[in-house]
Amino acid sequence: MNKLLLIISSALLISACTGEPQKQDPDALPNGIMLPVEGTGAVAGGSFMPEIEKNSMPNQMK
Structure with a gap:
């Protein structure tokens, strides 16, 4: 009886x-x-991580 009630209520x-x-x-x-x-990383095989290159700080900013 319980299974029948469960099946009917599920169907409804x-x-x-x-x-x-x-x-x-x-x-x-x-x-x-x-x-x-293209070129934004939003294509297949693209990466969500930015490509950051390490550079030294310019002398004027030290």
Whole structure:
């Protein structure tokens, strides 16, 4: 009896959650508008860490 009640309540919950139509966001961007830019690290194989080179401080700033 408990299993039947669990199955019925699960089916009702799932059907209630999926029955609501998705709301369209008026500010949503169209698909494909956000493309990665070459040289920014936003491409496949890119790194999120910046490339920092170590340099000595100029004499005027010491």
